[in-house]
Amino acid sequence: MILIFLLAFSIISDAQLRVGVARKSITPETPFWLTGYASRDRPSTEVLHDLWAKALVIEENSRSRIVIVTTDILGLSRDISEEVSRRVLAEHGMDRSQLILSSSHTHSGPVIWPALSVIFDFDREDQKTVMRYAEKLTDDIVEVVNMAFSAMEPMQLSYGRGNADFAINRRQATDKGVVIGLNPAGTVDHDVPVLKAADMNGNVKAVLFGYACHNTTSASYLINGDYSGFAQIEVEKMFPGAVAMYMAGCGADQNPNPRGSVELAAEHGRSLAEAVNTAMKGEMKPVRPPLRTSYIVTELHFRPFDPGIYRREMTGEDIYMQRRARLMLEAYNKGWDVSTYRYPVQAVRFSNDFTILALTGEVVLDYSIAARARFPRENMFVAGYCTEVQCYIPSKNILREGGYEPESSMIYYGFPGSFTEDVEDRVMDAVALVMKRSGAGR
Ligand SMILES: [Zn+2]
Structure with a gap:
């Protein structure tokens, strides 16, 4: 009798979460300009596979819920991110801390106007086309979130971890300073965190996974999601009926290796999907409520x-x-002030079982290492490329070493120059604050 009671209780307590997932194609109509490489001199006319906006809604009750959006694009602009947030939060009565907006950073996706406008010189027609796409992308993301809300049902979440080894540190020291190359002795993170949502019959409905590596295997004119686009397709084949979602980690100083073709992107995608599969076949630990979230905006400063x-x-x-x-x-x-960059930092915690730390922009791996070292008891995935992608976020060390990420990339992003030396301290102070506010250490 006691056993039956306990069993019933455990089913009820595990069924507290309701989860909904949805996806919507965001593939642009061709011809369309791709972004990520300044060297492309014409628009793309061919789609290799579709690009997607995907949404995962996880609800504990009507006040306590989170929405995670993933997109197969280089990065959201501030305009799109703010407009999507405004509409989603108003429609669903949510707080900003409950919405994570992320991008895969594929370099074979559409221009997201006005981000990186320095690398383009559009005529009026092209200008109109990219602006129209930005508006449609905004509508599509809002709609996919609504679709996920309509699809909610009781589900169980669980977490596991795989490993994929194609990321390599790309900051190579040379006589002329640090260049983008190969640095086999540099830091890497080959972890593949996996969050699974399964319905009460055990059917897998959503698989959210991450990896800390630039999505830059190929530089072709074919529209595709690069390795993470291929990985999502493979995972969806492995788990029919499930939506696979990719969140980029802090891979701003990491590249896929080898790289240079869509075939290699497909191969890395298969490795990543295999890592997800291995994690899902292994021991998956339960991920339970309560959900706690925090979002703050700190200020980073550019050198005068x-x-x-x-x-x-x-x-x-x-x-x-x-x-x-x-x-x-x-x-x-x-007289405009361009000395400061307003930098959002967000934490989403599932009791003490799992935490997503969502960092904005192109974040280098040092931040993920530092955050996990500071919160060793948290089962933490540190995502980069969240909220908006307006520039690189270098660590103190990388800023000191110089090179593309802390210095020359700022030209393409249209910023005045490097951040001041305190950039890492400022970001990490904000990390400590969102972790505290979302209940870490209790
Ligand atoms: Zn990048």
Whole structure:
């Protein structure tokens, strides 16, 4: 009798969560300009596979819920992210901390206007096309979240971990400083965190997985999700009826290896899917409520700039430096403040079972290592490329070493230059605060 009671109780307590998942294609109509490489000189006319916006809603009760959105794009712009948040939060009565918006950082997806506008020189027609896509993407993300809400049913969540070894540190030291190459001795993280949602009959409905590596295997003109697009397709084949969702980790200083073709992207996708499969066949630990969330915006500072530098860049050879210089001089002349970047940091915790720390922008691996070292008792996945992708977030070490991530990438992102030395401390202080506010350590 006691046994029956306990069994019933455990079923009821495990059934507390309701989960809904949905996906919607966000593949642009071709021809369409792709983003991620400044070297592309024409739009794409061919789709290798569809790109998706996917949404996972996890609800403890009407006040306590989270929504995770993944998108097969380079990164959301601030405009899109803010408009999606405004509409989703109003429609579903949610707090900003309960919505995670993430991007896979595929370099074979559509231009997300106005992000990285420094690398493009569009005519009026192209300009209209990319602006229309940004509006449609906003509508599509809001709609896929609504679809996931309509699909909610009781489910159980569980967590496991796999391993895929194709990521390599790309910050190679040379006589001329650090360049993008191969650094086999550098830090890597080959973990593949996996969150599974299964219905009460055990059918897998959603598989959320991550990996800390740039989505840059190929640089073709074919629209595709790069390795993570292939991985999601493979996982959906392995678990028919499930929606596979990819969240990028802190892989801003990591590249797939080898790289250079869509065939290699497919191969890395298969490795990643196999890692997910291995995790799901192994011991999956329960992920239980309560859900606790926190979202704050901290301020990061750019090093002070001298407008004389931009006046000189305006007359230089480099077209991208000229365009960035034009933006900076315009800001300077109009008295706009471009010294600060408002940086969101978010934590979503499932009791003490699992935590997603959602960091904004192109975050280097040092942050994931530092956050997990600071919260060793948290089963934590540190996601990058959340909320918006406006620039790289270098660590103190990487800032000191220099190179593309902390310095020259800022030209393409249209920012004044490098962050100040305290960037890592400021981000980590914000991490400590969101972890505390979401109940870590209790
Ligand atoms: Zn990147």
